[in-house]
Amino acid sequence: MSRSMLFTLAAVAVLAGCAPLGLYYREGVAVSRMNNDLTDCQVSALQKVPVVKETRFTPLRMVPVRRCDASGANCIVTYELEGGDPYTVDVNKRLRKRVEAQCMTRKGYEWVELPPCPSTVANAAPKSVTTVLPRLTPESCSIQRGGGRWQIVTPG
Incomplete structure (x- = not known):
């Protein structure tokens, strides 16, 4: 796996922990x-x-390409067409x-979004997953427990 892919996966993992829980x-x-x-x-x-499904296409663009001889003194600029790649949309x-x-x-x-718990709350909470939806307050927050599981915590 390339370094850029590893970096991207790590960034997604970090951001997933920072995203609110919508349910x-x-x-x-x-x-x-x-x-x-x-x-x-x-x-x-x-x-x-x-x-x-509807097939759409990415925009077409003219991209300048500079080509020079071995000495680098004689250069020409040509244009190449990029884009037009198909993709589907539902x-x-x-x-x-x-x-x-x-x-x-x-x-x-009703649809609710709970912010992630601050680390102090998350570290103090017993490690479990929510099995019954509790009463919510403005202080309620969520802890991602992996595998699509989560814990709702109401401090105080």
């Missing part, structure tokens, strides 16, 4: 039930708003996420 929340609900409800809503949203993705959110709202959930 559908309903006090007292088991995390496993919330995950099941979310899966049901995702399947329903996919049935109502299916994936529609044009229904945003609408599907809205349908998913409506479904979760109908089930009594």
Whole structure:
């Protein structure tokens, strides 16, 4: 693995620990039930708003290229065309996420984002994962526990 790839992976890992935890929340609900409800809503949203792939292309650009002889004295500039690479986009993705959110709202959930806990709180908290969604306060924060698992902590 190249150094730049390792650096990128390390940066992503560090930033992931600094990102807020976003989740559908309903006090007292088991995390496993919330995950099941979310899966049901995702399947329903996919049935109502299916994936529609659209091929798009990156912009075309003219790039100057300087070519010189061995002495470096005689140079010419030519232009080469770059871009035009194809990529696909699911044009229904945003609408599907809205349908998913409506479904979760109908089930009594609201979307919340919890900031990461300060290191003093994270270090003092018992190492566990949240299995039932607790009561939240303005001081509530989250600790990433790896593997998509997390712990919600309310200091005080």
